[in-house]
Amino acid sequence: MSVFLKHPVAPVDSVGVEARAAFFTKRSLKNEAKAAALRLAVSMMDLTTLEGADTKGKITQLCRKARQPMEKRYGCPPCAAVCVYPNLVAHAVKELKGSGIPVASVATGFPSGQYPLDLRLADTRHALGEGAEEIDMVISRGAFLEGDFVRVFDEIAAVKEVCGGAHLKVIFETGELQTYDHIRFMGQLAIEAGADFIKTSTGKVAPAATLAVTLVMVETVRDHFLATGRHVGVKPAGGIRTAKEALHYLVMVKETAGDDWLRPDRFRFGASSLLLDVEMQIARMEEGRYQNAEYFAKG
């Protein structure tokens, strides 16, 4: 790392940023706008399963779901990616063959990151070797909270180097960093170190993604773009369960960073149960009535 990074950088006022986030929940999306937004949300979804109990059978189900979330008549697009543990990457790659949907693997000692760097890099190499096209790494939160930002930076840069052309998402675990100032600073640090995406959470720590935390991250990638012309994506993950919440995020992205981020290569949802609710909303809009959740195939 060549620059001396001083903390804090641009301060974030917590009252103000939470009020701004709450503002986006007041927007009203109706009719065609809502129909389009729901489908966009599906196309931005990293359909995820990260359980010790995951099996090949479970991954097969998930991959089928990602290819075709709903019956064809609903015109629902496929999901953006399928996100799994390294052990299941090869199977997911096989199941998604020909679909164009990439497999994302968590790596670098997910979810804690509390492993020596060489093991974390080996973890990454293994996932790539199995066919993962996207890597969701975790940062060393301990190092960050100790103030060893240089180590955090260097580790991200090292993982990025291993990734080569593969897409690197850097997970902050915002629930552990806690303050918006930390998140803003971590955003700048990760972007400088080579992140293609910055991601809120592992889903293993509460709170996971919140609208305000994601807003700070979207503001960070927006400001970075305005300064350099380079786009970095944002991925809120964990805790987004309803279609309504997903729409709030899209409204926030639209009004904060604009059209350029309303696409699956710039904004993703990391979610497992969100898809079902979005499907139910899409079906409700098409059929004009709410459907029984049991009419929808689970992932």
Added chain:
Amino acid sequence: MKSKQSAPDLTFARALDYAPAPETFRVNVRKRYDLFLDGRFVAPKSGKYFASVNPATGRRHALIALAGKADLDAAVKSARRAFETTWGPMAPAERGKYLFRIARIIQEKSRELAVLESSDGGKPIRESRDFDLPLVAAHFFHHAGWADKLEFAFPGRKPTPLGVAAQVIPWNFPLLMAAWKIAPALACGNTVVLKPAETTSLTALHLAEIFQEADLPPGVVNVVTGAGDTGAALVAHPGVDKIAFTGSTEVGKRIAAAVAGTKKRLTLELGGKAANLVFADAPIDEAVEGVISGIYFNQGHVCCAGSRLLVQESIHDEFVARLGRRLRTLRVGDPLDKNTDIGAINSKEQLGRITALIDSGIEEGARLHESSCELPTEGYWCRPCFFTGVTPAHRIAREEIFGPVLSVMSFRTPSEAVAKANDTCYGLSAGIWTDKGSRIFKIASQLKAGVIWANSYNQFDPTSPFGGYKESGFGREGGRQGLTGYVRLTGD
């Protein structure tokens, strides 16, 4: 800032465009509204009515009674009788019960009242729904609680009511200003003659219906509608003990002159030209939001609007660029659409005043940055805008515009910031934006303004007193301090 054509920029075009989201609750606006005198709606003695216009269409949507001298006599007489026979002698706890009942009915009818407020005055439904109405109810609840506890507000002194209060309110927050005036007056045992602004009478008259529904004794509140002449006649009426006015400094001065030498007590809440001070270490995105809502809230029809932005020179260009981008995402249009940020200008006359001041800014050499949004073809509209290159001598830096127009200036040091912020005949409000807590207190103590917000703007609560320094008026509304305007204290 378009110095470099190749500089990266954001696009806020039509991706994920919001479909129209109109508020569907329909309110019956009656063709004709009468005066509310002695607990009943009665036609004006003159038989005269004037038109009330929906500013979003420019079309007439109701006829409002024009109160003449005979009607004012009747109103004041009814208020006096209620003061002497029912409301004045009533046990304070009983008065409190009426106020609680009114507050609850307002909550129940808040959707209806919000729609009415937005169609009559042009403000976005999101604001009338989420800001005006909750605060209206909160003011009645707050003062209901004071009704039987006044002696605790003034330890060692005995508060007694003044008598009949004449209250003249403006068109920018019609129902909220009615609540700010009526609730403390009634809680302190006074009776009221209220005169709403001529462009926004409807919600005050619907509030009168709520008084009927709450069985408020006849005459405790009377509503007389009309324009400036009606207000002037009410203020001059010899049967009035107290005058409370919110409106322009120009009219406030005339009222002060008219009241001089009489027994009448007076409180005035007048104009403003508030400064938002943004220091280089401010949380910048939150400061941008605060400045935006500070000036564009309610189309800028706000006496405490942050209409001057004083930004530290080292971040001036950056801040202006962010303001410009934010301006592009403001949604101007139908006040009843739930996604509208900026509604219609309240009246043709006000639009004329705003336009004249924008023209003066251009003529005097400031640079106009304007939203490129489309405006509806009917009704009264103004694109939200700001000026850079403004100097303290420009008219747009000195005069209250009362529209969506911000004047941006810069400062170099904290002392220059304070000097520029105080360089105005007004002193209603100010905002300070900095990450440094100690600076907030230091600067706040040097600003001559009645309300100072730190890292926020336009925060209101009935417990917090509101009022001005200098030509922004005197007296406070809200909080314990607000009660003093409606009581006589032993030893006074």
